[in-house]
Amino acid sequence: MRISLLVKGLVAVVLAAFALFFALPMVWLVLASTKSPAGLVRDNPLAPGSLGTLLDNWRHLMDFQDGAVATWMGNSVLYAALAVVLTLLVSVPAGYALALMSFAGRRLLLIITLVVMLMPATALVLPIFLELSYVGLVNTTASVVLPMSFFPFGVYLTYIYFSTSVPASLLDSARLDGCGETATFARVALPLAKPVVALVGFFSFTQNWNNFFLPYVMLPNSDHYPMQVGLTQMLAATPTFNPVVGAAAEVQPPELVLATLLSITPVLLVFLFSQRFLVAGLTAGATKG
């Protein structure tokens, strides 16, 4: 009895310690947005600033390049959302087929997908740029959305989910009931796939939202920048990273922190939303049938 209590206590300590490890820098970030540039450096790192300063920082941020931050956020939402929809449309059926159907080239497709996933992104930038430039898509929404929609990670997540959590026998019984392949997928597999759809949608959204390099390369027009490219530009406009900007610096570190917080909010919202599905009933009904 006593030993199990001790173990429980130890588990709690470990979990709490890691929670602190993950949370502390984020707490610092939130507090930093409420401070003045001088306060950020001089005050206790974990002491809060003031609401007034937070509002000041917010005003400065919104003034940056005549409200560029709002434009960038809008662009990010557009690109990430479009890409998530496309990703789900292509990845879920593909992962399902790879896991539960047998067809020529299945193994080859799995292998190629894996190899492509292992390819360093630095090497893919030039060819993808040239392809899109060749078809005249550079500097369009499609030039970021299409490559983002190629999400092999999601195909694998779906593949592994279906192959570990949904028994083939379940589908066979549906087929025996006279369902065609499409109907089997739509009526039997998709309802079971909610958690993995949430998982793929979530990871795809995060990755698209945080994708810096693709839009950086594809979109030479600053009105089309998404938030990540914009943030890099803001970083380059803070005196800490670009001293030459002088006394009237456009962005001070607390404003950059505020922009950062703004930029991660959608990801956290999507996480909270998809977590519900993720946990809801991963196994519900899966083993019956």
Place this chain on the structure above:
Amino acid sequence: MRRRSQALLAALVLSAVAACGPPPGPARTATTATNSQAGSPYGFAPAPQKDGKLVVWVDSTRLDAAKAYQAAHPDVQLDIVTYDGNANGSGTLKTKVQLFNRAGEGWPDVVFTTDNNTASWASQGDDAFVAPLSKGLVDQATLDGFAKGALDVCTVGGVVYCLRNDLAQVVLWYDKKLFDEFGYTVPKTWEEYQALAGKVAAEHPGYLVGTAGDAWAPEIYMWGAQCPANQVTGAKAITVKATDPACVRAARMIDKLVANKTMSMLPLFGPDFAKNQGDKVLMLPGPAWYGGAVFQGALKTPKGRLAVGDALHWADQNPPVTGNVGGGTWWLSRHTARLDAAKDFLTWVATADAYQVDKSPGYPAYASAAAKWIAKQQDSGYYAGDIAAPITAAAGQVWPGWGSPEFSQESIWAKTVIPGQTAGKTVESLLPEWQTAIERQAQVFGYQVAR
């Protein structure tokens, strides 16, 4: 059966690949052709001219320049793009130009940059991006209007490829109130400076006479000492003598002052310096932009304390020289389809009073604008005493022997010397390592290295 169908699929995929693969590069041959037609009036063959918006790339600080131009020229159609301006060595322009070169399209018409490597990578070879300005495009009177040596960073093989936005000549910044209080006189030479640092260490420990924690330490101390570690002798040739006596004496000075703690090893713009040493600055050799960026911006030095002394020089230097840290430049694309508009924009932002005097945060490189700009600073009442004379004098004293190769000298110093110093080594003992690092980096970029 299964094998064969897999092979079939693979073959089909590969043929699909071949069918929609990118073209083998007609764009590259086109660029080469452009270069070979050197008989044009401007030293390059302009692209076919078309109507349309003029695309200009600026960093967020120089957005004001583009806006001022637009205000003064309401009919010109501008497409203003803000980018990071290559700040902190990002190389954004280089990355994008290399992609545009491969694709054969997409270049901006006019670009602002804050690094000093652009001329060497963008002006040479088949894929040259920037247009020569001194071969008829920009008239000689305009070019002559820039301060002596201002266009050195723009010049490769005697041809000017850019217009300088602002100068960054090193001068001596000092706190007049503290000098009066301590009863010191402002040093004129590095020898006097060292001697004074010794006195500060003994009489007022904790006060600083300089910093060496940043990547631009070599540009302040080595450049000003005429250290021949960075002599660019041709488009792809460099002479590196980092262990020359001129370098050794500057290195010894840094070592001595770091040892007696009058020279800080903290990065000037890092949080640590602002927090712990910001109010301990007695004097600081540094570029002209320190006045706004360091003292007014980062350290919040109160009005009426900051003064400027003549650039420090070694007693035996004749004429006296100084170093340079940064300074932005304007470039014109040789692929532009709106050459006249681009040229008008470029010359206006680099020379017109409406930007250079009224809005520019830095010391203008264009001499007539500089005189008015410095007078305006003087009138602001922030500075103690005459700052115009020493800053203007230093503008013409930048030593031309420190080159602008394709690679960054700042990053070599930051990576090689600063970690060594942090580990307790002296700069003097690190000079051979510095030499090797420069040589290797030069070779990576295909330079012929002479010792």
Place this chain on the structure above:
Amino acid sequence: MTAPVISAAAAPARSRSRSWRPAAGHVFVSGYVVLLVAFGIVPTVYALNLAFTDSGGRFAGLDNFVRTAQDYRFLAAVGHVGTYLVLWLVMLAVLVLVLALLVHRLTAAWSRATLRFVYYVPGALAGASSVLLWLFMLDPSVSPVDGIVRALWGSTFVAVVAPGHLPWIFTVIAFWTGAGGWIVVMYGALNGIPHEIIEAARVDGAGPVRTALRVQLPMLRKWIVYMLILSLAAGTQLFVEPQLISQASFGVVGTDYSLNQLAYLYAFDQNDFNGSAAIAIDLLVVAVCCAGFFVAKGGLFDAD
């Protein structure tokens, strides 16, 4: 781009030998295959082509590989990446599984949800957003954890980012941003194990540790293999962490720390796309070899 259509059309020829129509599978994967060809296969083939040709497009054999391997930065980068990889893989595999198992065992639903959220939150932070954060975290004079930073690494920022500390710092940063996502995935996978199986193990008298080792972990095999493969690839392709520490340290940590950074420098700093592709192919070969090992051991491709 015609590949999927043709292969789908070619399939019915074989359909008679199977119990159900194989063409259906091809239709299901067709959309994905189009994207795979356009943004995966074509670029990879293009990169392969670059790696074996010179700047004029002539076949160059292994010249690019030899030239890049002789670069003075190459071996140093191999060493850096190797050290980092060992630290990172061990730390990730062990801690992610332990944390996922522990969180999964908690009885209160709110504590499970909260912990998953807290562990995940840093994953939302990327690129430029983190530069400022780590500059302040690792600078002892302003860090909220200055005591720890001072004790572990030194009293000034430049001392903290001394070469010997870097693999540890990168591991901490990568773990901080990346582990939460994997914990969520593993947690979801643990949820996917039917209760009956766990119950059966308990009835047989297995404690939590035994259940984890004998039942849960084996059933997560595919997930673990997948995590290892991707983490290994991400580890060999180390890029973001050194890049952001380089920015935060104003260049004291160079931009040529890892092989992937070197590939980037070759392409966009030296205008040598062929050399860059050669380094990328080096990395790909290492990753594919290790992945092949894991795949074979873990049965990743078996259709259950």
